[in-house]
Amino acid sequence: MEPKEKEGPNKPKSSLKQRISGHYYLWMIALFSLLVFGMIMISLSMGYICIPMGEISGILVNRLFGNMDMATPTAETFTAVIFDIRxxxxxxxxxxxxALSISGVLFQGILLNPLADPYTLGVSAGAAFGACIAILLNLGATFVSVPAFAFAGACTTLFFVIFLSYSSSSKGSVSGLSSNNLILSGIIVAAILSAGISFLKFIANEQVSVIIFWxxxxxxSKTWSNFMVIFVFLVIGFIIAIYFARDLNxxxxxxxxxxxxxxxxxxxTLLLLVTGSMLAAVCVSVSGIIGFVGLLVPHMVRFITGPDNRKLLPLSMLVGAFLLLFADTITRAVLPHEIPIGVxxxxxxxxxxxxxxKKSRLA
Incomplete structure (x- = not known):
């Protein structure tokens, strides 16, 4: 009877521990949601024209409920700065x-490698190569062309990497795709594409500065159309990723x-690779190459959530949004001269x- 008496109290403790863990995760989601919202408000107030928080709140409420009867010239200026620029x-x-954080989670989960991200498979290099061709052909005036070329370059690169790494005799691999083969193939293809981008810059003449800065x-100079494109693909990518999070586990x-x-x-594997590539391609087409976000954020968030992708995906999305917005606010409003966010x-x-x-290796 004693073993049964010992087991009885252990069951409530175990369930209590699980409930605390679940509550802790919900608290982290709420915390980072508030941090993202607070960072948006702080970023809106900072810049060449400083806008008080009270003015920002009033303008957002007035725009939301359509009540602009008490607008003043100052309020109209602030409204234009907020909604047209910032x-x-x-x-x-x-x-x-x-989006970059979700892409990083997917690649790291598929390759079972915490060092994997969109750049590991050459996907970002492929997207950059495609977008550089669109810029070189002077197709940047039509916004649709640059994301289309970037997405085509990313998908072409991905399938070529899969073709190089696929082997029906891969040891320990049911799908014929091994993590080591994918990473090595991605490095090889990325090196070739990097040379291709250098060649495009060489022949670009007067457009080389545009390509380099991009x-x-x-x-x-981002617009609402840029945001809507990213937002649509972000929602699609997140739904696909969270739906297959259990399979990824x-x-x-x-x-x-x-x-x-x-x-x-x-x-x-193929579906999630294409989803991660889609997110990386759209990000590259809109903002250029921004490194280390998809690599670092999932790695950092795992210290909080553990390896469960059902918890890792939502929190990584919030942390990635906060960190990149924090970095952009620094380069836009704090530094004396704006430097590219990728740098x-x-x-x-x-x-x-x-x-x-280094710390993980020593541990």
């Missing part, structure tokens, strides 16, 4: 950070174990990632 850029930046990444057990539990490895994320993310990697 808010499209801020929301686009947050959406790009969220490749460094920037959210300057099973894949982490190993391909044979996942296959024995009913997971269609080939179909889900800032590389300068900050590189040393931080080296520290995390």
């Amino acid at each position: 808010l499209p850029r801020i929301l686009t930046c947050a959406a790009v950070g969220a 490749l460094m990444g920037s959210f300057a 099973l894949i982490s057990l190993g391909e044979k174990a996942a296959s024995s539990l009913g997971v269609d490895i080939k179909r889900i 800032l994320t590389a300068l900050i993310g590189g040393p931080v990632f080296c520290w995390i990697f």
Whole structure:
């Protein structure tokens, strides 16, 4: 009877621990949602024209409820600055950070490698190559062309990488795709595409400055159409990712174990690779190359959520939006001269990632 008496009290403790864990996760979601909202408000107030928080709140409420009867010339100026200049850029930046983070989670979950991200498979290089061709052909005037070329370049690169890495005799691989082969193929293809981008810059003549500045990444002069494109693809990508999050968890057990539990490895791997590539391609087409967001954010969030992708995906999306918006606010409103956001994320993310990697190796 004593073992049964000991087991009885343990069951409530276990369920209580699970409830606390669930509450802790919900608190983290609420916290980072508030941080993202607060960062949006702070970013709206900062810049060449400083706008008080009270004015911002009043303008947003008036615009939301359509009550602009008490508008003054100052309020009209602030309204134009907020809705025509700052808010499209801020929301686009947050959406790009969220999309890159989701893409990083998908690639790391599929490849079972915390160092994987869209750049590992050469997807970002393919998107950049396609977008550079659109800019070189002077197709940037029609906004649809640059994302279309970027997406085509990313998908072409992805399928070529899969073609190079696929082997029906891959050891320990049910799908014929091994993580090592995918990463090595991605590095090879990315190196070739990097040379191709350099050649495009060489023949670009007067457009070379446009390509170089675009490749460094920037959210300057973003419009509502930019945000809507990112937002639509972000919603689609998040729905697909969260729907297959359980299958992604099973894949982490190993391909044979996942296959024995009913997971269609080939179909889900290809679908999630295309989804991650789609998110990375759209981000590159709108903002240029922004590194380390898709690599660092999922790695950092795992310290909070653990490896469960059902919890990792939503929180990574919020953390990615907050961090990229924070970095963009610094480069836009704090530094004396605006520098490309891709340069800032590389300068900050590189040393931080080296520290995390070294610490994990020592552990």
